[in-house]
Amino acid sequence: xxxxxxxxxxxxxxxxxxxxxxxxxxxxxxxxxxxxxxxxxxxxxxxxxxxxxxxxxxxxxxxxxxxxxxxxxxxxxxxxxxxxxxxxxxxxxxxxxxxxxxxxxxxxxxxxxxxxxxxxxxxxxxxxxxxxxxxxxxxxxxxxxxxxxxxxxxxxxxxxxxxxxxxxxxxxxxxxxxxxxxxxxxxxxxxxxxxxxxxxxxxxxxxxxxxxxxxxxxxxxxxxxxxxxxxxxxxxxxxxxxxxxxxxx
Ligand code: UDP
Numbered sequence: 001x002x003x004x005x006x007x008x009x010x011x012x013x014x015x016x017x018x019x020x021x022x023x024x025x026x027x028x029x030x031x032x033x034x035x036x037x038x039x040x041x042x043x044x045x046x047x048x049x050x051x052x053x054x055x056x057x058x059x060x061x062x063x064x065x066x067x068x069x070x071x072x073x074x075x076x077x078x079x080x081x082x083x084x085x086x087x088x089x090x091x092x093x094x095x096x097x098x099x100x101x102x103x104x105x106x107x108x109x110x111x112x113x114x115x116x117x118x119x120x121x122x123x124x125x126x127x128x129x130x131x132x133x134x135x136x137x138x139x140x141x142x143x144x145x146x147x148x149x150x151x152x153x154x155x156x157x158x159x160x161x162x163x164x165x166x167x168x169x170x171x172x173x174x175x176x177x178x179x180x181x182x183x184x185x186x187x188x189x190x191x192x193x194x195x196x197x198x199x200x201x202x203x204x205x206x207x208x209x210x211x212x213x214x215x216x217x218x219x220x221x222x223x224x225x226x227x228x229x230x231x232x233x234x235x236x237x238x239x240x241x242x243x244x245x246x247x248x249x
Contacts, residue, residue, distance in 0.1 A: 017241030022162035027068035066092030086150030097144030116148030173229035178246030
């Protein structure tokens, strides 16, 4: 084979660095230009990026958050019982799951929506072996309702589900380029970490994921890549193993 001879030259295949990933999308990622709710144009744009990595043959599971609609803490701030407030948050993630599923299917990929609380009309229950089968068949799996219990976050759900389905990495999409020593949107002197150990994230109190989620990843040596979703093409770069964002190891 020679580069000079177009008849014998075969285009090199782009090989993803991972076969199975868990993508954590916060509810905020669906805000787009809005202050509240779901921007369907944003959902479409995210779906197109996800389809691109699906076309590379990567098995994709997504955990969707609900912060664009409701967070349990907002309820407790006005005196609501924490568990009830969290259940509202859980249901918010189910709505986001429906929107994301619809956007993905418009791009022509097959999907399955799995809710951790039973809500038969819109989502399947979580059955680990069945979910793995969906992934093997090339269906994109969307997990909603966190782990199904109050007092947790969808970051913890991402860590738990990633371990259960044996994902090789968690790709945590955020609105900044990675993990910084302080909030880069508020503090101009904030420094970016290109990689950081789990324990340092906890010790330094960096707001990446809650400590339950980080501990689960640490105990099971599951790497996390934190990257900026707002830059188009970043999900693909992460999947191809290119150096973007911050790697927690
Ligand atoms: N939640 C919960 N248990 C879970 C996951 C989520 O009670 O296992 C509730 C909690 O109230 C949380 C809300 O759902 O505030 C939305 O989830 P999260 O804040 O993790 O969403 P994100 O920040 O990713 O948008």
